[in-house]
Amino acid sequence: MKLIRTICGTFLMLMILAQTGWTQKKNESKAAADAPKLVVKIVVDQMRHDYIPLYWDKFEEDGFKRLVNRGFSFENNHFNYFPTFTGPGHAAIYTGATPSVNGVVGNAWYDRSIDGSMYVVSDSTVSPVGTESDAGKMSPRNLLSTTVTDELKSASSNSKVITVSSKDRGAVLAAGHLGDAAYWYEGESGKFVSSSWYVSELPEWVQRFNEKGLAKEFANSTWETLLPIEQYTESSADDRSYEGTFENEEAPVFPHDLAANRGNEYGIINSTPFGNTLIAELAKSAVEGEDLGTGDGTDFLGVSFSSTDYVGHKYGPHSVELQDTYLRLDRTIGDLLNYLDKQVGKGNYLVVLTSDHGVVDVPQELINKNLPGGYFDSDKAVDELAEFLKTEFGDEDWIENYTNQQVYLDRDLIDQNGLSKQVVQQKVADFLLQFEGVKSTNTAHNYQYKNYGAGQEAMYQRGFMYDRSGDVYIQLKSGWLDTDYPTGTSHGSPYNYDTHVPLIFYGWNVPQGETSRKTPIPQIAPTIPNMLYIPLSRGSEANLLQFAA
Ligand code: ZN
Ligand code: ZN
Numbered sequence: 001m002k003l004i005r006t007i008c009g010t011f012l013m014l015m016i017l018a019q020t021g022w023t024q025k026k027n028e029s030k031a032a033a034d035a036p037k038l039v040v041k042i043v044v045d046q047m048r049h050d051y052i053p054l055y056w057d058k059f060e061e062d063g064f065k066r067l068v069n070r071g072f073s074f075e076n077n078h079f080n081y082f083p084t085f086t087g088p089g090h091a092a093i094y095t096g097a098t099p100s101v102n103g104v105v106g107n108a109w110y111d112r113s114i115d116g117s118m119y120v121v122s123d124s125t126v127s128p129v130g131t132e133s134d135a136g137k138m139s140p141r142n143l144l145s146t147t148v149t150d151e152l153k154s155a156s157s158n159s160k161v162i163t164v165s166s167k168d169r170g171a172v173l174a175a176g177h178l179g180d181a182a183y184w185y186e187g188e189s190g191k192f193v194s195s196s197w198y199v200s201e202l203p204e205w206v207q208r209f210n211e212k213g214l215a216k217e218f219a220n221s222t223w224e225t226l227l228p229i230e231q232y233t234e235s236s237a238d239d240r241s242y243e244g245t246f247e248n249e250e251a252p253v254f255p256h257d258l259a260a261n262r263g264n265e266y267g268i269i270n271s272t273p274f275g276n277t278l279i280a281e282l283a284k285s286a287v288e289g290e291d292l293g294t295g296d297g298t299d300f301l302g303v304s305f306s307s308t309d310y311v312g313h314k315y316g317p318h319s320v321e322l323q324d325t326y327l328r329l330d331r332t333i334g335d336l337l338n339y340l341d342k343q344v345g346k347g348n349y350l351v352v353l354t355s356d357h358g359v360v361d362v363p364q365e366l367i368n369k370n371l372p373g374g375y376f377d378s379d380k381a382v383d384e385l386a387e388f389l390k391t392e393f394g395d396e397d398w399i400e401n402y403t404n405q406q407v408y409l410d411r412d413l414i415d416q417n418g419l420s421k422q423v424v425q426q427k428v429a430d431f432l433l434q435f436e437g438v439k440s441t442n443t444a445h446n447y448q449y450k451n452y453g454a455g456q457e458a459m460y461q462r463g464f465m466y467d468r469s470g471d472v473y474i475q476l477k478s479g480w481l482d483t484d485y486p487t488g489t490s491h492g493s494p495y496n497y498d499t500h501v502p503l504i505f506y507g508w509n510v511p512q513g514e515t516s517r518k519t520p521i522p523q524i525a526p527t528i529p530n531m532l533y534i535p536l537s538r539g540s541e542a543n544l545l546q547f548a549a
Contacts (some may be wrong), residue, residue: 022252036508038293046311047355060333071506081462087120089356090173096525096540098462103144106283110401130193139197145539147176155534158297187267190215218274273328275307286442293344316362355501373479376437406470
């Protein structure tokens with residue numbers, strides 16, 4: 001019996017080896033003969049789907065119009081989970097999985113093991129590179145599934161992966177675990193930095209880029225509108241009470257004098273279109289510095305433009321500032337594509353453009369227009385909940401934390417008191433229903449053990465991981481935000497304004513066309529490996545995008 005098993009085992013082993021060898025050979029030949037030289041994945045932070053049609057008439061031919069007119073556009077593309085933030089968005093785009101699988105349940109979450117907040121890419125075990133500060137102590141350690149970039153690196157030793165972003169999480173989650181390098185912007189110094197997870201020192205091309213001082217130049221300039229301001233007819237008036245201002249400004253209006261408002265740092269350019277210009281320039285330097293698109297394997301460049309997010313938060317979707325940021329980004333992307341045409345060659349590279357989430361109109365603006373919206377007072381709700389739990393279960397601190405609209409209960413305390421977590425969670429969920437702005441509540445118990453299948457509860461379930469998520473979720477009504485937005489706006493909800501984002505494929509082997517079929521964001525990550533004949537990112541459900549109407 002044992003002998004037979006050994007023989008069978010050996011036979012199976014040989015079969016597997018033979019097959020892997022065959023697959024690898026097939027991959028090599030296929031990939032070498034028929035693969036793009038470079039994949040460029042562009043993530044525009046906080047880009048709602050409606051912005052392309054809204055600003056269309058003011059775009060030039062080489063940027064968004066070129067992508068839409070000559071590429072394939074998925075017009076009804078959505079995030080399919082809560083919460084819709086930058087960390088989870090980049091993780092879903094790159095892993096093809098949702099937070100319940102890739103572990104990125106927020107930009108930060110409450111970590112019960114350290115009794116404190118865990119930032120999505122923070123890693124105390126790595127050293128900063130290009131800086132002394134904690135801005136460099138970042139890695140993908142908290143990301144629990146592989147990215148398309150991980151799979152590319154695993155499959156082909158000839159492939160290089162480089163990612164750039166103003167935000168650390170926009171670069172790190174894109175480079176994944178095996179990327180050659182991720183570079184992100186340190187506002188304090190005006191320089192791009194990395195961590196020892198990727199490199200031991202900044203390569204010469206990054207050092208040279210930093211030394212040029214382009215960021216500092218931008219931070220000492222004045223932000224004026226690209227076109228004469230009266231041409232911004234797609235936006236509201238420039239001066240509105242619910243827009244944010246820079247520190248020394250009296251009103252949120254053009255021109256914005258950056259030098260007078262930057263203090264001793266250079267972070268201010270993130271909140272202007274120049275942050276995006278800087279990223280595009282760094283991306284071009286990366287193509288040259290790393291010889292991307294010239295080797296035997298397919299290279300990968302991840303570019304995340306985040307100024308759109310900072311500007312969107314500060315001024316809202318209908319501001320002149322946001323329109324100006326998109327008009328300039330349109331020119332910046334056009335310029336980048338023209339550069340790639342020259343450097344890598346037309347048709348030799350594949351572009352995928354999408355966004356990490358959308359945004360809600362400024363709730364005050366919604367209220368003014370008699371549309372549903374408002375501000376939820378979470379401090380009041382959590383304070384009253386704490387009192388309620390004391391009278392209900394005893395004079396203890398039952399709440400450990402409140403973050404991402406989730407109440408984290410003291411699970412140990414519940415156990416020590418011989419209480420059922422399910423019962424306590426349900427009490428909390430019922431109590432929280434009374435507060436203004438709350439649509440519904442639900443519990444970790446339900447997300448752990450029920451199967452919601454479809455609808456909004458399923459979206460929350462796809463965003464839930466037992467050891468990282470809270471015990472009770474507060475689900476706000478459409479148009480509502482937490483009160484910490486006295487001006488500006490935010491995102492994070494499962495509503496269409498936060499989930500509906502552009503998705504365009506352009507270039508190498510991409511047919512021209514569009515579809516209005518609903519596509520979920522996690523289909524992007526497996527589709528790219530499928531085009532490259534490499535293994536699919538591991539946590540994805542392996543549903544592929546169809547380039548057909
Ligand atoms: Zn974002
Ligand atoms: Zn944001």
